[in-house]
Amino acid sequence: MxxxxxxxxxxxxxxxxxxxxxxxxxxxxxxxxxxxxxVAVYALRMLCYASLPHWGSVWAVLPVETLHGEWRVxxxxxxx
Numbered sequence: 001m002x003x004x005x006x007x008x009x010x011x012x013x014x015x016x017x018x019x020x021x022x023x024x025x026x027x028x029x030x031x032x033x034x035x036x037x038x039v040a041v042y043a044l045r046m047l048c049y050a051s052l053p054h055w056g057s058v059w060a061v062l063p064v065e066t067l068h069g070e071w072r073v074x075x076x077x078x079x080x
Contacts, residue, residue: 003058007065014066037040 005021018025025034052060 003061007061010062010065011068014068014070018070037070041067051072 045064048064048067049061052064
């Protein structure tokens, strides 16, 4: 239970700064580079999830969840 709550907290904490910067990021880099970044981060996140059993601790998922925050924000912003 504690891991689930921590994962949710880390995901939300990672999303907030990126949500605040999303307009600036879009203006500075444009939509296409952000979409490319989104795909790259998504692929990295899936690779990290696949390798989690080898990390030795369920708490290793926390750093991976910060990638979810970035992916969610850039994906949502560039597709609206």
